[in-house]
Amino acid sequence: MILRRLTQSLKEQNWTAIVIEFVLLVVGVFLGIQVSNWNDANNDRLVVDKYLADITADVRSDIDELARTRRSALSRISASTYLLRQAGVPIQKSGAELTQPDQTGIFAGFEQVTIPEVAVPPASQRSHLWQAITTVYMYDPNRSAYDALVSSGRIELIDDPRITRALREYYFVVTSLALSQQRTIAPIKQQVIDAGIAHGHAAWGNSDEAVLVEQVRREPAFAAMVATSRQLSGYQLLMCNVNEKKARDLLSLLEKRSAP
Numbered sequence: 001m002i003l004r005r006l007t008q009s010l011k012e013q014n015w016t017a018i019v020i021e022f023v024l025l026v027v028g029v030f031l032g033i034q035v036s037n038w039n040d041a042n043n044d045r046l047v048v049d050k051y052l053a054d055i056t057a058d059v060r061s062d063i064d065e066l067a068r069t070r071r072s073a074l075s076r077i078s079a080s081t082y083l084l085r086q087a088g089v090p091i092q093k094s095g096a097e098l099t100q101p102d103q104t105g106i107f108a109g110f111e112q113v114t115i116p117e118v119a120v121p122p123a124s125q126r127s128h129l130w131q132a133i134t135t136v137y138m139y140d141p142n143r144s145a146y147d148a149l150v151s152s153g154r155i156e157l158i159d160d161p162r163i164t165r166a167l168r169e170y171y172f173v174v175t176s177l178a179l180s181q182q183r184t185i186a187p188i189k190q191q192v193i194d195a196g197i198a199h200g201h202a203a204w205g206n207s208d209e210a211v212l213v214e215q216v217r218r219e220p221a222f223a224a225m226v227a228t229s230r231q232l233s234g235y236q237l238l239m240c241n242v243n244e245k246k247a248r249d250l251l252s253l254l255e256k257r258s259a260p
Helices: 002-012 015-086 123-134 144-152 161-198 209-218 220-258
Strands: 094-098 111-114
Touching: 015 123, 015 144, 015 161, 015 209, 015 220, 123 161, 123 209, 123 220, 161 220, 209 220
Parallel strands: none
Antiparallel strands: 094 111
């Protein structure tokens, strides 16, 4: 319609009408572009909000998963500490160190976990000492929402740089724990199970406490395997603590962003 009137005005050389029609045409195109840009930005914001809502649910689930992993580590510490003490083997207080700084600064400097003192296994559970030592719960986080956000290319559209940084730091430590479990914890777990089998103890079954104590007392290699399981539990505990701190920092930012 505007173009038709503009054409007619040009034929009639009505310059006032030409100027008015041209301005209307330019303004209309500009407003159309702005509305289109606003719609695109609004759609991007809605999509990012959905991704972040899904990540929030994943992080809450991860915190519960970390609690289960921590309980498993503490159970191994309880059983292995009790067995070593009953056998008269010296106990090391520290069990895990991260001393190499990385580029993100997450593991900068010297970090150490002191293996906590935990309650001794109750008498009713001491026939399952070896089972407690060999049972390792592996942390299994859900990172599908974060991976989908990254693959969508929309992570840069997050309007709070603190959230972007917290996301990257959190999933860095998630990956670190997953790799530690795969490369270190799982292989040593198998070695502990194999050592038990060689001494007549099934991984999932009853073991005679007195027999276990005597084997640990007189066989340094077997005692070292029990101590290694304890130290490995301390290492997993350290990684759980690092993961939970990053998870709660990220969750706080996400909840503040979504608050009305």
